[in-house]
Amino acid sequence: MKKLSYGLTSAVIISTCLSSGAMAEGIGGLSQAIDTPRASSNLADNLAINFDFREDYRALSFGFQASDRFEIGISFPTYDEGNSSASGNELSFGLRFLDESDYVPSLTVGVVGFGSDDRGSGEYVLASKTIGPVQASAGLGWGRYAQLNAANRGDDDGTIRTDHLFEGDNEAFANIVWDTGFKGVIAAAEYSTIAGPEAEETIAASLSYQIIDGFSVAGFINNQGNAGLRLRFDANPTKPLVQENVGRGPHPYVENRPAQASQPQPTADQVFALLMERLEKEEIQIDRFAMRGDTIDVTASSPTDPVFARITGRVARVLSTVAPASITTFRITQNTGAFDSNVVVLDRAGLDAAVGKPNAAALTWGATSFEASPLNRPAALGGTAFEPRFTYGIAPAFKADFITSDTLEFTGTLNANARYTFSPQTFVSGTVGYRFLNQWTQQDPPAEPQPRSDFTSYAPDIAYLQSLSVRHRFRLAPQLYSRVSAGLFERAYGGVSGEMIWRDPEQNFALGLEATYVQKRAYEGWFGFEDADASTFIGSVYANVGQNGNFVVFDAGQHVAGDFAVGLTVGRNYANGWRIAASTGWSEEKDAPLKFGAEIAIPLSWTSAEGGTSTTDLSVGGPSGDFGSRISGTGGLYDELRASDKRRIEDGFGEFWN
């Protein structure tokens, strides 16, 4: 019995279950002074998570600097309206179209709550100038920046309107933000001509204090009798909290000398032994080794390094010193666990020409090609027979209903996971959950089972069987990846599922198809079923677009409620394991406004010099309710294959020689 091979990973899920109309304060996750906008940081990949809390309002918001000019925000505000509350789900954009110079301010245009129809929506044009530690901004605003309760703007019936943008009354605003340079203290003041309940104009001030790197708290007060707190988390996936190269350095690279080919050459056994010995110190494992003709073929992996380009580089460095002079090609196979996915083919002469050069990574990329791993490969060294194993672990998960609940309905669940792995391709796994912190109330089952809206009937206060299923992965062809799964996939559904993905390692897209038949699980007990079933048929396109791990996933097909629905996820994978994505969906059966969600994965290696491939995951919002929903827990193949995307490996290629 082995313990916890997959580590302790915490997951935070924040539910946004109600699809009511939006109503909001705040600025939708974009850069802000207090309530008015300011110029963004200009640092691409900056991520901010804000939690605003005021007496009659709270909001969770995400801001992401997609480029040095373009900022995206997603926010989930909730406004207390006395006996009830109203919730929003806003998508916002900010674009700097003129850079700041010595005498000219930067100019930014922003749209907050795009497609939203209530008080959260608004537009602004902003001029901003930085002088030393002070940033001063002034602008003109529409919608929420001109009225206390901006209404009837944007989407109200499932159709996104744009004719209201920058239309109607407008008001001026100005703010100033001063980075004091003292223990992360930032002071801000702002003025707007928007009238409030106690004054014709609004003046506000705030003070922010950085508690530790990345975490700050701010308090604010204004002349309208309002005060509040804001908690903020800042991060940049490309700027780790730790120095990146503090561990053992890579093995020195030695250029090939063909003249030595006439001398006695090492055998495959000798090369393999040396390779294993040297890479073991770098925590790189060689699962398969073959030396034939002018080629060495190895399968390499690391339990601590999430950057496959760096693993590849370290293997190549050692091979350069131990491989016979006659070897001209290094083939390094990437294994995902279940599959040999890519073969990264390195031209040895190209590496010789690249090492140590100021553009070494670009030259190396030019000497690299990708192939699909063949289905059957000849016998090789290494590759010891797989031994079946049992692993287990405990992982906490936290969930809060931000939108519909005044108390947040915070829950903490302890998930006990166990897995018996028969082979790299096949395993059975199960999860038993227990809510050690539970503010949810289990509802009585409905008269008729519902696709998703009966989820509160699945929340017992006793231990429950979350899932128990068997999964088998296999390839039908070098580029055709397949899966079959059966069992209890999630708390509400169990059945059978099959999936296929076609992907060519040289291409920047893949195509997938999943077919699932499920029965609704019993509300009580571990193994029973309700008299209701569902079938889903969902086709997917997974595309890497642009550069640096940007991706788009488009899903379409029949979903759980029998409805035709489409889903769209847009995001960015980082070579170090960070993942930031936003998603939305549309169903033919639903005419509510589009709902937006966000997913963030933060790798352990970003915060710890010891490294590691596990991540802390955060997801919020997204499509919810009965329509546009699919079965979870079937074991989507792309989650396993995404690290093999060529663009993602390219994104990490700057680390090849590290």
Add this chain to the structure above:
Amino acid sequence: MAGAALALSGCLSTLGQMRDAVLNPDPDVEMAVPRVNRAAIEQADLAAVLILSPKIGLGTVGVAIQMRDDRIIYSSNENRGVTLAGGLIYGTLGLGTNLQAVTTRADDPLVNDTKAQDWPSQVTRTYHVSGRGTSFAQIQATCSHQIGRTLTMEIVEANRQVVEVVETCTTDAGAAFNNVHYLDERTGRVWRTSQWTGPDQENIQVDVIEQFDADA
């Protein structure tokens, strides 16, 4: 960055402050300096350097293992090390956040042993650090220098007659840093140097235990 905001006033006390700030940047970081067996190095006829990374508190001894494009690669037992182009730190491995390369003018006085009084008034260098994708990020820095004391300095148990040179540098993004070099008074060859090697790793100090001699 320690000492980065200090401006050169031309007086020696300011130069001394900058030097001290560069060579002793953060007293809070405990520095583990390995004991160097100079006699053994000399007996083995090895070219070797003592490398200190003050930002992570790590010291190591690197031995010359390779020459590539006229640059000498010094590496320790743990494969940490520096690549030196003359006295210029061209690259680093395992000392914080790796420096991939530094490109500079052909007559950079750090690359070519140059007596202090013969240094050009300004040198511009480009630092290449890995970022996202296949192109390294480039940081350009322009440095001017000031000549300081001439003194006898013990460098890894050997006394050297050296001249102090302090470089004040500004990157194209406006960041500032200082390099401190101790050059052989006679030849201009570097015996001790503390050079900026990137925005995260900052200054790395190299003490030359035994110089590399291509003719040896």
